[in-house]
Amino acid sequence: MNRILKSRLLWPLVALAALLLACTVRRPDILGITVLDGHLFGAPIDILRNSAPLLLVALGMTLVIATRGIDLSVGATVAIAGAVAMTFIASSPDPGSVGTAVGAVVVALGLCLVLGLWNGFLVSSLGIQPIIATLILMTAGRGVAMLITGGQITTVNSAPFAQLASGFWLGLPVAALIAYGVYGVVALLVRRTALGMLLESVGINPKASRLAGVKARTLTWTVYALSGLFAGLAGLIFASNTMAADANNAGLFIELDAILAVVIGGTALSGGKFNLGGTLVGVLVITTLTLTVTVLGVSPLVTPLFKAIVVVAVTLLQSPRLRATLAGLGRTRPQEVRA
Numbered sequence: 001m002n003r004i005l006k007s008r009l010l011w012p013l014v015a016l017a018a019l020l021l022a023c024t025v026r027r028p029d030i031l032g033i034t035v036l037d038g039h040l041f042g043a044p045i046d047i048l049r050n051s052a053p054l055l056l057v058a059l060g061m062t063l064v065i066a067t068r069g070i071d072l073s074v075g076a077t078v079a080i081a082g083a084v085a086m087t088f089i090a091s092s093p094d095p096g097s098v099g100t101a102v103g104a105v106v107v108a109l110g111l112c113l114v115l116g117l118w119n120g121f122l123v124s125s126l127g128i129q130p131i132i133a134t135l136i137l138m139t140a141g142r143g144v145a146m147l148i149t150g151g152q153i154t155t156v157n158s159a160p161f162a163q164l165a166s167g168f169w170l171g172l173p174v175a176a177l178i179a180y181g182v183y184g185v186v187a188l189l190v191r192r193t194a195l196g197m198l199l200e201s202v203g204i205n206p207k208a209s210r211l212a213g214v215k216a217r218t219l220t221w222t223v224y225a226l227s228g229l230f231a232g233l234a235g236l237i238f239a240s241n242t243m244a245a246d247a248n249n250a251g252l253f254i255e256l257d258a259i260l261a262v263v264i265g266g267t268a269l270s271g272g273k274f275n276l277g278g279t280l281v282g283v284l285v286i287t288t289l290t291l292t293v294t295v296l297g298v299s300p301l302v303t304p305l306f307k308a309i310v311v312v313a314v315t316l317l318q319s320p321r322l323r324a325t326l327a328g329l330g331r332t333r334p335q336e337v338r339a
Contacts, residue, residue, distance in 0.1 A: 008266030011317040051287040052179035053234035058258040060227030068271025069130035074231040076141020078251025081235030083145040084108040086154040086245035101160035116228020120221035145247035164240035203271030
């Protein structure tokens with residue numbers, strides 16, 4: 001029992017359950033799942049689909065934070081990926097073909113991988129602080145996306161590309177299958193191989209890890225490259241959902257939601273030990289929070305405040321100092337024995 005109470009996942013799971021309970025009280029049938037044309041539909045399926053882009057971005061962010069870094073450029077990378085894909089399809093002589101859609105995906109992901117490698121180069125080779133190195137691309141990235149689209153919202157009509165966000169396979173959304181599939185592969189790699197331990201060693205003490213023979217520079221390059229790649233994949237899902245590239249709004253503030261999801265999940269921003277399971281729970285909390293706000297009829301103007309209250313409450317409950325204080329208040333002091 002004590003192990004459960006001390007778990008970092010306890011309060012994020014309690015918050016998730018509370019949000020789902022609030023939705024159920026307002027609309028008792030909201031968690032129901034129906035089958036239509038061989039596909040699953042319902043609020044839980046919507047949560048899985050809508051959480052896909054954030055899960056991809058938060059997954060890369062977790063790996064970066066594990067090495068004592070941060071990646072503020074993921075939002076700009078999301079915008080660049082959508083801009084490249086939409087422009088590629090729009091300029092193609094056959095926008096509706098499968099080959100064009102595949103080419104757009106490959107080109108966009110290739111560029112995002114290069115952008116991630118650029119961040120890794122600035123951090124690991126030039127020794128620039130991660131927050132400054134990624135702030136460069138965060139600032140310039142949307143300008144690059146604007147140059148690619150010519151400052152316009154580029155719209156296309158490509159049925160194969162639209163399947164990324166609106167398609168179904170085996171009754172489940174393609175976007176969710178992609179995101180959770182990538183999550184499963186990364187989780188297996190970092191927990192069933194030595195990769196996770198090496199990442200934690202770099203985050204805990206980079207100098208000691210290098211002296212021990214760990215290739216800290218290569219690992220840093222790798223995590224930033226993966227962060228860029230995952231953000232690019234999230235950008236393709238965003239673009240596929242609207243079939244348009246909006247350089248100003250695509251992925252706006254997603255880097256903040258990703259960091260919040262990582263923190264809610266119990267991963268410390270100081271680096272070292274990380275929790276992929278906690279990141280998944282954090283992503284579900286933030287996505288479900290959006291659904292809860294809609295169901296409860298909260299004004300969109302107040303939504304950021306509502307989100308902040310939930311995040312602050314969860315992080316405070318996770319604080320070791322606060323939990324120790326509350327535990328101390330619950331103990332009764334032994335009475336003094338008089339002679």
